[in-house]
Amino acid sequence: MTERPVLIYDGDCGFCTRSVRLAVRLPVRMRVQPWQEADLAALNITEARAAHEVVWIDRSGRVFGGAAAVAELLKSSGAPWPLLGRLMSAPLLRTLAERFYRWVADHRHRLPGATPACQLPPEQRPHRD
Known part of the structure; x- marks a missing residue:
């Protein structure tokens, strides 16, 4: 259980970061965090999943990924x-x-706002310390 929903996204991806900037304008109280800075184990999410798709964790702790995560955010x-x-x-x-x-x-590496990191597999991306 979380006090408010959590949106986990790829902070190394410019397109993803721009998309999240739009999402935070929506009238919903949520915590937004790049997966590279999140405690994924505490959220019960693998690094592979977080690198593969956006993840939404609702207040009851249910985890949604990809389009389902976007749908839950909108709902x-x-x-x-x-x-x-x-x-x-x-x-x-x-x-x-x-x-x-x-x-x-x-x-996403071909879409507006993309960065060179979008083309790299997660293990080859520069890590933040």
Whole structure:
């Protein structure tokens, strides 16, 4: 259980960082942290998962990744965002949302705001101390 939801993202990825800057504008109280600085073990998340997809941990401790994480973030926000989050969670659209998320994640190094680190596997990225 957490006092407020937690959003974990790739802090080495410029596209991810810009996306999170938009997310923090949503009307939702959450803790936002790059996975490189998070205590992943305490959050019950592996480094491999955190490097692969955005992760949302709700107040009850449930963990969501990828498009499901984005949907849960939206459902926790103020209007009109919960509607979009519910649509993304609907059975038919869930698959499309996950495919779209995966395509964006796999091509993030080509998208606006990307950095050279987006192209590197996590183990080759410069680590913050």
